[in-house]
Structure formats: structure tokens, C-alpha cells
Amino acid sequence: MPELPEVETARRGIAPHVEGQRVVQVVVREPRLRWPIPASLARDWQGCVVESVRRRAKYLLLDSTGGTSVGTAILHLGMSGSLRIVDANRPADKHDHVDVIFNNGKALRLTDPRRFGALLWTRDDPLSHPLLSSLGPEPLTGAFDGQHLWRKARGRRGAVKNFIMDNHVVVGVGNIYASESLFRAGIHPKRAAGRVSAVRFEALAVHIKAVLAEAIKAGGTTLKDFVSGDGKPGYFRHELNVYDREGDACELCASAIKRIVIGQRASYYCPQCQR
DNA sequence: AAAGACACCTGTCCGC
């Protein structure tokens, strides 16, 4: 479920429950995520107080300080990961791979059926970690705008949809919001990135920001249920104009929404409105 | 440097 809005929703959901808490134990039931959870992570983290929960791209960064160590847990939810705050003694289900148990009797529980997620530890600045060091700008900051897209697109002949999903260009635009923002901007997803005008890139940047911000805001309304519920904000669905709506009538022109595959990912667009 | 294919893994849904 996690695109950037879901990760940000998860961050906001867990932060008040973990910031300031001391880690008394880390239980790793299944270390085989995308990369193995380092065997040393449990003892590195244990005894630390989680100072803050930050987000960079779709990574969550849990800065922690302790008697002997200072470090940051780097957490990614992959395709199917989710986080909950549970009572530490609550029995674990099949895909509950990690519990980070705090001194208040609660635990941060990582669930991830497909195991594409990751949990790593670094003692250095996490932003210089190899996974994070070459990422593009955050979409919701001033560092990201149409001019940035236009400059980056010079000479690029690949589909604009792949271009905006490239983490070196801008982070956090996943498969759903790529289709949605291109629809709003009226740009055909297969158009070569280098052949999108500066003016249209400006519109695209605005729409990327808007759709992500709206989704975060909508996620915010489920925040209340997040810690006790299943963390599934599937309720964006009715806000979506094109994603997973093949054959439906376009809201603007009533043409049938099309589904095509670009870069091995499903892509949805209106053949009339997007050029 | 850029673009495309492939890999990782489990669950669900659809057609027969």
C-alpha cells in the first residue's frame, strides 16, 4: 500500500508513540526482507531512545541515541509493508516480522507479507547512506518544481511516466500518483520526457504536489484509526480519476479510460484528454 | 548516462 502519502501517514501515525520511548528489545522473527536485517541491529538499537521519526522519499528514519550507541534505523515498507503500534504481548501473526518493544509496554510492529521492505541500521548520517545519497528532491519542497523537471528531462527519450517515477528525478511518485498527476496535467504517459514543454512541466509539478498533498491530507483523516486499525488507507480509491479505472468514463470528457503497460507497470490515462 | 528487463516474495482474483 505504501506510496509516499501512505508512508507519511505511517510516520505521523507512529511518531507520537515512539518518540521519546526507550527500546528495551528488538524481536526479529523473520530477518529475510529485501536485504537481511543485520544481526547486530537488535543490540545496536536496544537501550536507545528514539528521538525522532523522519521521512526521506519512502524511507522512514528513526534517529536513536543510547548509552553506548547513536544511530538511525532505516525502514522501508516495500510493496506490502505496514506498521502498527500494538501491546508488546499481543501474539504475532504470520507476517509480523519485527517488534520493536518499548519500555512503556507497547511495540512497533512491522508486517510485510511480500518482504520487499527493509530494516537497516546506520551509525552515520542516514542521508549519506548508499540507498539515500543519490535521491532526487522531495516533491513537496521548493527544491522541486517544473523547471527542475524540465532541466532533468533534456535529452531523455523515455516515457514521461517512467521519468517522474525515477527516484533520481524526484522521489515519492509511485505508480498510482504518476498516472493521476499526468491525467491532471493532460500529458500522455508515453510521451517522451524530453518532448514535454517547460509550461506543461510546470503544470505537472503543480499537480504532483497537489495530488500527493491531497492524499496525505486524506490519509490524515484515517490517522486516528491507524494505530489500532489495519493501517490500510484504501479509501483514496474514489478520489482517483484514472488509476485502476480501465473502461470507466473520463470525468472530463466521458471517453473510456485506457490501460497500457509502460516499463512493465500498469498505466491508466484518458486518450482524449492526455496528449 | 539512460533505458529496459529482471529480480525479490506472497496473496488474491479470475477463468476454466
Add this chain to the structure above:
DNA sequence: TGCGGACAGGTGTCTT
């Protein structure tokens, strides 16, 4: 009801 295949919100890595 069972079975096979397609598909799923991500992204690092390897080849061209």
C-alpha cells in the same frame, strides 16, 4: 472446489 496464470501501491541491479 481446484488449479494455473496474471497481477499487485517498490526499487536495486544487471545488461545493453
